[in-house]
Amino acid sequence: MSESIPVFLAAVVAFALAMYIALDGFDLGVGILLLTARKEADRDRMVYSISPIWDANETWIVLAGVTLLGGFPVVYGTLLPAFYVPLVLMLLCMAFRGTAFEFRFQTATGRKFWDYAFSLGSLGASVCQGLVAGGLLSGVRTEGGHFSGGTWDFLSPLSLLTAASLACGYALTGAAWLNHRTAGSLQRRARIVAASLIPCFMVLASLSAFAAARAEEKIGARWSMALPAFGLVLGIAFLCAGLGCRLLLARGRERGAFYAAEALMLIAFAGLGATLWPYLVPYSVTIWQAASPAGSQLILLVGVCVVLPFILTYSAFAYYVFRGKVEAVEPFGAEGSAGEVGAGD
Amino acid sequence: MKLDAELLSRLQFAFTVTFHIIFPSMSIGLAAFLVLTEALYLRTRDELYVRVYRFWAVIFAMGFGMGVVSGIVMSFEFGTNFSGFARTAGPVIGPVIGLEVLTAFFLEAGFLGIMLFGWERVGDRLHFLATCLVSLGTTISAACIMVVNSWMQTPAGVRWESGSLVVDSWWHVVMNPSYPYRFLHMLMAAWITASFLVAGVAAYYLLRGSHTGFARRCFSMGLGAASLLLPLQIFLGDVVAVNVIAPHQPAKVQAMEGFWETTPSAPYNLVVVPDQEGQRNRFSLSVPYLGSLLVTKTLHEPVPGLRETPRAEQPRMSPVFYAFRLMFLLGTLMFCVSVYSLWLRFRGRLYGARGFQRFVMLLAPSGFLCVLGGWYTAETGRQPYVIYGLLRTADSVSPVSAGSVLWSLTSFVVFYGILLAAFLYFVRKVIRRGPVDAPAMAHPSGTVKRVFMPRAAQQEREEAA
Numbered sequence: 156m157s158e159s160i161p162v163f164l165a166a167v168v169a170f171a172l173a174m175y176i177a178l179d180g181f182d183l184g185v186g187i188l189l190l191t192a193r194k195e196a197d198r199d200r201m202v203y204s205i206s207p208i209w210d211a212n213e214t215w216i217v218l219a220g221v222t223l224l225g226g227f228p229v230v231y232g233t234l235l236p237a238f239y240v241p242l243v244l245m246l247l248c249m250a251f252r253g254t255a256f257e258f259r260f261q262t263a264t265g266r267k268f269w270d271y272a273f274s275l276g277s278l279g280a281s282v283c284q285g286l287v288a289g290g291l292l293s294g295v296r297t298e299g300g301h302f303s304g305g306t307w308d309f310l311s312p313l314s315l316l317t318a319a320s321l322a323c324g325y326a327l328t329g330a331a332w333l334n335h336r337t338a339g340s341l342q343r344r345a346r347i348v349a350a351s352l353i354p355c356f357m358v359l360a361s362l363s364a365f366a367a368a369r370a371e372e373k374i375g376a377r378w379s380m381a382l383p384a385f386g387l388v389l390g391i392a393f394l395c396a397g398l399g400c401r402l403l404l405a406r407g408r409e410r411g412a413f414y415a416a417e418a419l420m421l422i423a424f425a426g427l428g429a430t431l432w433p434y435l436v437p438y439s440v441t442i443w444q445a446a447s448p449a450g451s452q453l454i455l456l457v458g459v460c461v462v463l464p465f466i467l468t469y470s471a472f473a474y475y476v477f478r479g480k481v482e483a484v485e486p487f488g489a490e491g492s493a494g495e496v497g498a499g500d
Numbered sequence: 501m502k503l504d505a506e507l508l509s510r511l512q513f514a515f516t517v518t519f520h521i522i523f524p525s526m527s528i529g530l531a532a533f534l535v536l537t538e539a540l541y542l543r544t545r546d547e548l549y550v551r552v553y554r555f556w557a558v559i560f561a562m563g564f565g566m567g568v569v570s571g572i573v574m575s576f577e578f579g580t581n582f583s584g585f586a587r588t589a590g591p592v593i594g595p596v597i598g599l600e601v602l603t604a605f606f607l608e609a610g611f612l613g614i615m616l617f618g619w620e621r622v623g624d625r626l627h628f629l630a631t632c633l634v635s636l637g638t639t640i641s642a643a644c645i646m647v648v649n650s651w652m653q654t655p656a657g658v659r660w661e662s663g664s665l666v667v668d669s670w671w672h673v674v675m676n677p678s679y680p681y682r683f684l685h686m687l688m689a690a691w692i693t694a695s696f697l698v699a700g701v702a703a704y705y706l707l708r709g710s711h712t713g714f715a716r717r718c719f720s721m722g723l724g725a726a727s728l729l730l731p732l733q734i735f736l737g738d739v740v741a742v743n744v745i746a747p748h749q750p751a752k753v754q755a756m757e758g759f760w761e762t763t764p765s766a767p768y769n770l771v772v773v774p775d776q777e778g779q780r781n782r783f784s785l786s787v788p789y790l791g792s793l794l795v796t797k798t799l800h801e802p803v804p805g806l807r808e809t810p811r812a813e814q815p816r817m818s819p820v821f822y823a824f825r826l827m828f829l830l831g832t833l834m835f836c837v838s839v840y841s842l843w844l845r846f847r848g849r850l851y852g853a854r855g856f857q858r859f860v861m862l863l864a865p866s867g868f869l870c871v872l873g874g875w876y877t878a879e880t881g882r883q884p885y886v887i888y889g890l891l892r893t894a895d896s897v898s899p900v901s902a903g904s905v906l907w908s909l910t911s912f913v914v915f916y917g918i919l920l921a922a923f924l925y926f927v928r929k930v931i932r933r934g935p936v937d938a939p940a941m942a943h944p945s946g947t948v949k950r951v952f953m954p955r956a957a958q959q960e961r962e963e964a965a
Contacts, residue, residue: 207613210568214605217572221601224578224586225594228664232587235579236898242580243908246573247915253569254919257562261926302583306904447591448666454595462602469610476614476621 160453161446164226165435167459168219169428175215176424177328177417182209184329186252186277187322188348189270197341198270204336204481206256211470213249223435225455227445229300230435237295237302238287238309245283252276278322285321288427289314292367292374294437313366320359324420327352331400331416335409338480349416350404357397360423367430373438374430382429389429393422506897508905509581512912514879516573518872519916523567525871528642528687529694530560531635536721538628551714552721555935556698559927561616564608566923570916581905585886585896592658592665592673593648600644608637639687646686650679652887653878654748665890678744682878685740688733689874691725693867696834698722700864701931703857714935716851723850723860727838734835737828742795745881749888751809752881755820757791758784759805766791766803770825774817779807812884819880827873830866837863 182205192198224231235242251272259269290309297303330349334342368375378386400415433441446452534553541549575597578586614622614630622630657672658665667673699722705715746753758769760780768790773783795803806814837860844850886893 207617210612211606211609213568213572214601214609217575217605218598218601220575220579221594221597223594224575224590225596225598228587228590228594231579231590231594232583232898235576235586236581236583236900239580239898239900239904239908242576243911246576247911249572250569250915250919254562254565254922257565258922258926261558261562261929302899306901447594447664448661450667450670451591451595454670455598458595458599458602462599462606466602466606466610470606473610473613476618 158443160449160456161226161442164222164446164452164456165433165442167456168222168226171215171219171222173421173424175212175219176420178212178215179209180325180420181205181328181332181413181417182212183252183277183281184325184327185332186273186329187281187326188329188333188345189274189277191348192341192344195266200337200341200481201333202256202259202273204333207477208473209253209256211473213253222455222459226447226452227435227442228447229440229445233297233300233302233436233440234291234295237304238290240306241283241286241290241309245280245287248276248279248283250276252280277325281322281325282318285318286310286314288321289317289363289367291431291437292317292363292427293370295439297436297439300440311370313363313370316359316363316366320356320363320423323352323356323359324423327356328413328416328420331404331413334404335413336479336481346404349412350401353397353401353416353419356419357393360393364426371438377430385429389422389426393419393426396422503902503906505900505902505905506894508902508909509897509900510893512905512909513577513581515909516570516577516912516916517875517879519920520567520570520574521871521875522868523563523570524638524642525690525693525868526563526697527560527567528638528690529692529697529867530556530563531631531638532691533694533698533721533725534560535631535635538624538631542624542628548713548717551935552717555714555930557616558930561612562923562926564612566919568609573912579898580908581898581900582886582896583898585891588664588891588896589652589887592651592667596644596647596651596674600641604637604641604644608634608641611637642687642690643683646683647674647676647679649878650682651676653682653882654678654744655887655890658890677748678740681736681740681744685733685736685874688729688736689867689871692729692733692834693871695722695726695729696860696867697864699726700861703861703864704931705934706851706857707854707861711934719857719860720845720850723838723841723845726834727842730831730835730838734831737831749881750804751806751814752820752877753795754804754806754808755815755817755881756824756877757795757803758817758821759791759803760807761805762802762808763791763805764802765789765800766795768794769821772817772821774821776814776816776818779811815881815883820877823873823876823880825873827870827877830870830873834863834866834870 185201185205189198189201192201220231223234253276255269255273255276259266259273262269286309289311293309293311293313295302295304296308327349330345330352333345334349337345368378396415396419400412400419403412403415431437433443435442435445534556537549537553537556540546541553611630611633614627615634618630619627651673654677656676657669657674658667660666698718702715702718702722705711706719741753741756757766758772758774758781759766760774765788767786767788769784769786771783771785772781774780775782789799791803792799792801806817840856841850841860844853844856882888884892884894886896
């Protein structure tokens with residue numbers, strides 16, 4: 156029993172991260188694509204499509220973080236200093252992005268500035284998360300259970316590749332979301348962008364996988380020796396999801412295409428997880444070595460099991476309330492809207 | 501003092517938490533105010549309340565957004581800058597913050613969208629539920645984070661085991677000696693902050709003679725709430741300082757009162773220039789006997805001095821003393837204002853006393869200053885410990901280079917500066933613009949069922965109606 160609690164709790168961290176990638180991923184993606192829309196009315200609609208839900212999406216990364224803090228404090232205390240620069244940058248980007256939601260509604264003349272803040276913030280946050288993923292794959296130097304590497308250890312060709320992959324993947328799901336939730340010319344453009352981002356993401360993610368296997372022999376050994384069958388299944392699933400997404404886009408199956416794009420991201424995430432397993436600080440501290448006392452882990456686990464069904468229910472409800480194609484609905488007291496759009500869609 | 505990673509990390513944490521606490525104080529208070537406003541609307545169907553709601557919901561939303569983004573920073577800083585603290589205290593505070601995320605953050609985030617964008621979509625009963633749940637979320641959030649902070653002030657329920665803390669009793673961790681009082685003290689502080697903000701902005705309109713109906717309603721609600729809450733808050737503050745902190749954190753109270761020697765028939769220090777090295781005051785200005793009277797409720801009993809605490813355990817006196825003076829004196833002033841407002845109200849002159857209104861307008865940010873004063877007292881008075889008596893701040897710092905922290909601190913100062921300037925600019929703009937004449941509620945008889953109606957059928961029904 157005491158052997159399996161850390162595994163369950165690590166599964167909670169993985170689940171929270173997967174939710175984060177799936178949900179905040181697409182709203183970060185919408186942010187990345189924001190500046191590609193030339194018309195302000197289009198940009199307004201893009202932001203409206205995610206305004207009511209982004210905050211809940213972003214909360215999943217906080218859940219992953221505090222589960223690490225409570226369940227695996229050694230990991231929290233080792234990885235966060237190791238990724239000091241990308242994490243602080245990510246937080247600053249998220250700060251600008253999150254406030255831009257509120258501020259851009261309040262100004263007609265300065266809306267362009269907050270659009271830049273929103274878009275660059277989204278791109279920056281995505282890139283930083285990708286850098287952390289690459290840094291994890293390259294391994295973190297530790298000594299006596301403490302981080303002992305340098306400030307720039309996270310930076311490598313591999314981490315640049317993972318950063319590009321993640322930003323590209325987020326943009327892909329963002330485009331698929333816009334295709335699903337908007338209409339008219341905005342939707343048409345989103346569909347073209349999504350279709351062209353599918354191969355980009357698949358190539359970048361595959362390159363990252365090969366680069367990781369070359370850079371770290373443990374990774375290559377793991378996939379060729381221990382998990383060849385799983386690797387094959389994952390690879391086939393990845394291809395199928397990519398092809399499926401392309402086909403569904405072409406056939407105008409908007410919701411299906413969005414789900415397929417999400418599946419593509421989650422398969423890539425599963426690959427990352429299987430590569431790092433069972434390490435939480437690669438490649439020195441395992442799940443069991445990092446576990447906090449059983450009492451603390453159990454409290455967290457029980458809390459998650461009791462509350463998570465409610466969270467999933469009312470989060471789904473919030474999505475349901477704001478379903479359908481986006482019309483330009485101004486929130487209370489917004490200034491100078493760009494006029495009526497979306498009517499007649 | 502060397503500009504090392506420890507000092508820089510502490511400066512950064514102080515800066516980011518100072519910035520952060522402004523916004524939750526406001527959103528906890530304003531959320532409760534919005535619940536009250538919407539409840540009054542549903543009861544009276546007076547459209548004025550809808551205008552009040554919509555106006556303050558805009559400011560609430562901006563403050564809430566600022567609070568969310570600056571709050572995430574805090575939780576990461578435990579690891580990036582104070583990894584020793586994260587390792588030691590993680591098993592204790594991690595589950596509490598985890599429950600905060602699960603019960604509060606998701607609740608707020610899940611219903612905020614409906615609260616801000618959904619009145620036309622869900623009908624007003626469900627919308628009221630969303631407002632209540634967002635407000636509940638902010639309150640649960642405060643309850644959880646006050647567990648963590650109070651446990652850091654007066655730790656209980658844990659023991660050391662091979663270099664990290666193990667919880668013996670979660671009940672004692674949560675109900676640590678200072679928790680119930682400090683939580684209530686903070687909650688009241690947030691409500692009072694919002695009350696004075698609402699009243700202060702209303703005073704601005706009253707003085708300008710614009711939006712008079714709206715302004716009167718807000719002025720009355722804000723000052724009414726303040727008059728109810730301030731006597732309670734003064735009483736609670738006294739309990740926190742004298743009955744809770746004094747026995748558990750004697751050094752903090754010693755520094756708060758500005759004495760080095762234990763002093764019988766103590767005066768009340770208004771200004772001191774402490775000499776930490778010499779363990780004495782270079783200068784002090786004080787009111788006779790008032791110190792003993794406030795601390796011991798007698799004229800002659802002694803007020804303890806900071807020399808009672810060994811030097812290595814002492815906090816620095818000046819920040820603790822001045823932060824406490826700021827909170828106490830400003831809080832007392834707010835108390836007097838709210839009492840005077842009751843007098844004006846009974847004389848029926850609340851909306852005519854222009855001098856008073858000007859004063860209330862000036863006091864609009866007073867709640868924020870009190871909150872900051874209180875937090876500076878609590879946090880600087882806990883030094884040199886991060887977990888009082890258990891873990892020193894110096895032992896909790898991350899193995900990061902001073903250069904990295906200098907870079908991040910500078911970035912936070914610059915970017916938070918821009919955000920704060922933008923926030924103040926937009927709040928000012930919203931206030932200048934005044935309450936927008938909201939149309940009457942589109943759907944006065946909404947029910948939960950509406951939500952589950954297909955959109956097309958819903959629109960058809962609206963067109964028919």
